[in-house]
Amino acid sequence: MPSKLAAATLALGGLLLATPPTSPAQASTVQPSVTVKLPSAVAGTLGSGSKSLVDTVAADILARSHDAKGLSPAVAVSKLSSQGRKVVVDVRTATPTWARGVAYVEAPRTAEGSPEGWLYIARNVNGRWVAGLEGDRTFATYVATSPLVGQAERRTMTAYADHKANLTAANTGGLLLPWMPDYYMNLTGGPHASDGATGYWSSLDFSGGNASGRVRSSGSGTATSMCGAGGGWTRVIHPNGFSTDYYHMWNATYYNGTAVGSSALLGNIGMDTCAGGSATGAHVHWSLRTYDANYNGTYTWLNGRTIGGWTWWNGSSQYTGCATRLGVTACPGNDMYNRVS
DSSP, X not given: OHHHHHHHHHHHTTSSOOOOOSSTTOEXXXXXXXXXXXXXXXXXXXXXXXXXXXXXXXXXXXXXXXXXXXXXHHHHHHHXXXXXXXXXXXXXXXXXXXXXXXXXXXXXXXSSOOOEEEEEEEEEETTEEEEEETTSHHHHHHHHHOTTSOXXXXXXXXXXXXXXXXXXXXOOTTOOOXXXXXXXXXXXXXXXXXXXXXXXXXXXXXXXXXXXXXXXXXXXXXXXXXXOTTOSOEEEEXXXXXXXXXXXXXXXXXXXXXXXXXXXXXXXXXXOOBTBOOOSSSBEEXXXXXXXXXXXXXXXXXXXXXXXXXXXXXXXXXXXXEEEETTEEEOTTOEEEOOOX
């Protein structure tokens, strides 16, 4: 694996500038369309190694990105740049030999959909950065060994990985819909692909109702604000073998691998597009993810799964599917109460 990563890094080398921003809040945009978020304290810790770290992480996410598949890193970032989309590498914490953060590829801004994003941990091995993206074996190894992973997060992620063989269609560990139990929101979009176009129909859209627009965690786990402070995209990794994404929020609480309980406040329904996509009205775009062997670190199907007490079924086309509970059927346009069973 190191040799593969080295080759990817060399392929991307020269595209990124190594000069870090001087302010913790400053993000440095470097050509072509690779944005580096590097707080000054972290930049000082990494020193000259920040460039090779960013090169390695950027090359890895481009290799995993659906929209950059099969392209060299240089060609991939050029293609995304022509579409007005950025590759973002956010380095949040570091020691001289370890770093961790979030990286993502923006979604097209011409349609409703969510971006592709990963948590990552990287280690400097004999002067070369080797990164693990959320969901792969290297990431799992680093979760168990990196000093940048707290005990609560390590427990959650270890439990998450241990459940990968038990992800049956009906087993979602009692996950809730993204608001308080016994309140309702309006289903505005049934099962559809996370990006609104391809892949498993993993996502739902909700708005309105009597939950005061407050978006809450579908279960306990560890939460990470994928766009950083002020961004409306949060991922929660649950210890039951699933994780959930929440997009388009406003007034979102900032989390960075933070332990949260079930129904923890994440933000409010909104129209945020901090990582691309579009939104025509205030809502939350909620998605289900898993690390099981076949869909490693990716969005997974909702069809036949029970969330918030409702069993979800695909429709004849995206966004049209419905849910059933105790003989009641709810389809797009209907209000739905969130139930614990």
